[in-house]
Amino acid sequence: MTGRRSIDAARRDRVVEAAVRAGLVGPGRPAAGLVDADGLLESVAELRRAFPPDVPVLHTFAAKAAALVPVLGLLAGTGMGCEVASPGELAQALAAGFPPERIVLDSPAKTRAELAGALALGVAVNADNLAELERIDHLRGESPSVLGLRINPQVGEGTIGAMSTASATSKFGVPLRDPGARQAVLEAFAAYPWLSRLHVHVGSQGCSLELIAAGVRAAFELAEEINAVAGYAQVTGLDIGGGLPVNFDDDEIRPSHADYVAALREGVPGLFDGGYTLVTEFGRSLTAKNGFTAAVVEYVKDVGGRRIALTHAGAHLATRTVFMPESWPLRIGVHDPGGRPKTGPSLVQDVAGPCCFAGDVVARARELPELAPGDVVVLYDTGGYYFSTPWSYNSLARPAVHAFTTRGGGVRFTEIRREQTVEEILAESGAEHAAALLPLLEAAPCR
Numbered sequence: 001m002t003g004r005r006s007i008d009a010a011r012r013d014r015v016v017e018a019a020v021r022a023g024l025v026g027p028g029r030p031a032a033g034l035v036d037a038d039g040l041l042e043s044v045a046e047l048r049r050a051f052p053p054d055v056p057v058l059h060t061f062a063a064k065a066a067a068l069v070p071v072l073g074l075l076a077g078t079g080m081g082c083e084v085a086s087p088g089e090l091a092q093a094l095a096a097g098f099p100p101e102r103i104v105l106d107s108p109a110k111t112r113a114e115l116a117g118a119l120a121l122g123v124a125v126n127a128d129n130l131a132e133l134e135r136i137d138h139l140r141g142e143s144p145s146v147l148g149l150r151i152n153p154q155v156g157e158g159t160i161g162a163m164s165t166a167s168a169t170s171k172f173g174v175p176l177r178d179p180g181a182r183q184a185v186l187e188a189f190a191a192y193p194w195l196s197r198l199h200v201h202v203g204s205q206g207c208s209l210e211l212i213a214a215g216v217r218a219a220f221e222l223a224e225e226i227n228a229v230a231g232y233a234q235v236t237g238l239d240i241g242g243g244l245p246v247n248f249d250d251d252e253i254r255p256s257h258a259d260y261v262a263a264l265r266e267g268v269p270g271l272f273d274g275g276y277t278l279v280t281e282f283g284r285s286l287t288a289k290n291g292f293t294a295a296v297v298e299y300v301k302d303v304g305g306r307r308i309a310l311t312h313a314g315a316h317l318a319t320r321t322v323f324m325p326e327s328w329p330l331r332i333g334v335h336d337p338g339g340r341p342k343t344g345p346s347l348v349q350d351v352a353g354p355c356c357f358a359g360d361v362v363a364r365a366r367e368l369p370e371l372a373p374g375d376v377v378v379l380y381d382t383g384g385y386y387f388s389t390p391w392s393y394n395s396l397a398r399p400a401v402h403a404f405t406t407r408g409g410g411v412r413f414t415e416i417r418r419e420q421t422v423e424e425i426l427a428e429s430g431a432e433h434a435a436a437l438l439p440l441l442e443a444a445p446c447r
C-alpha cells in the first residue's frame, strides 16, 4: 500500500472557523460548498506519480464530479484532460481552457448534432454502441478526433447497483459477453479503420479494484485480438475509465491511485508494456475528500423521543445520501456559531434538511455533540457529486462555493460559484411566461 495520505482534520477545522469568521456561512448565508484547492492539486500529483513514467497516459477529469468551471480551469492548468458527457459539460470544459484534443466525450445518448459538434472541434469521442458508429461514419469527414468504442465487459456488479456499469444488463457500451457481440465488435473495427480506441468504465463507488482490473483486462484482451485480426496496431489507445472508490469512513485516503495501479499490474500484466496510450477518467477519487459542505442549524426540536436538528443541509445538496443512506453515509462535524469545533456532551440526533419531504435527513440517529440553533454542521468528503451537483427541489437556492488554500499559513478563500439568487430561480421556473396559460381560463368549466 503506497502513496497513502490522510486529510488533516485540524486544518479542516481551521478552514471552517475561518469561513464562519469571513461570513461565508452563518446568519443570512445558510450553506456553502468549500473546495480544497491545495488538496486537489496534491491528489492530481499523486495520480500522476502512481503511473509508470514511461507509459503514455492522458489523465482526464470526469467533469460531472465537480462541474465548476474554475475547478476545471485549475485542473486544465495541471495538463489534465476532461471527460464530458453532455453539451453543458463540453461547454464547461472548453470555457475552462481544456484544448479539444484533451477532451473525451462519453455519453450513452449523443445526438447527431452533439456528435457533429464534437467531431468538428476534434474532441475524442467514445461511441456507446454499434449504431452510433454508423452515425459517426457519416458525420466524420476530415475530423481529427480520436474515435473509440465503449465496451461493457459484463464482469459483474459492485456493492451499489445504481453505480455499477459492468453488470450483465447495464445500459452502457457493447455487452461483450452477449451472443455474437464480440464478433460484431471485431467486424466493426474491420469496417471502420478510423476506430483506434477501446473504452471501459466498470463503475463508480462500490466497485473493488479487482473488479475494475477485470474490466480493464477484458478491454486489453479485446484490443490484442482486434490488432491480431487487423494485422496491424489498429487499437492504439485504451481508455480505462475512472471509478476508484473513496473511503467515507475516516480521513485516510484509501485506496490510493497507487493501489489502483498495483491492482492493474496484477490483473492486466501487459497493460504497462507501452503498447497502448492510456486514458483515465477519475472524478470522485480526486474530489470527494478535497471538499466539504457547511450549513447552519436553524432550529432543534424533540419529536417522539428523538432530537432533530433542522439544518440547511438536505437533499438539495446531498441527494444520494438522502435517498440511499445505506450506500452513501456521510460523516458530520459540529461547530459552534463562532466556527470552533464543538465539544461537550453528545446526544443521539438526526440531522435533517430544509426540503419539504419527510425523508430529508442527511444523518440519522447519529451520536454528535448536542446541536443548537446557530451551530454549523459540516458534511465531510463532499467535494465531488454533492454541492457541485445540486438538486433544485423546493426551488432552494444553489449555495455559493468557495475554494480555499492554506499555502503561506493563513486561509485564503476565492468564490468560485455565486449563491443562486431568487431572480435566477424565477427566471429558471418560467417566470417570463407567467401569463401563458391564462387564456385557457376563458370559458373554462371551473368558471
Ligand SMILES: *Cc1c(COP(=O)(O)O)cnc(C)c1O
Residues within 6 Å of the ligand: 062, 064, 065, 083, 106, 201, 203, 204, 205, 241, 242, 243, 244, 281, 282, 283, 284, 285
Ligand atoms: C462518472 C464517470 C467517470 C468518473 O467516475 P468516478 O467514480 O467519479 O471516478 C468516468 N468515466 C465515465 C464514463 C463516467 O460515467
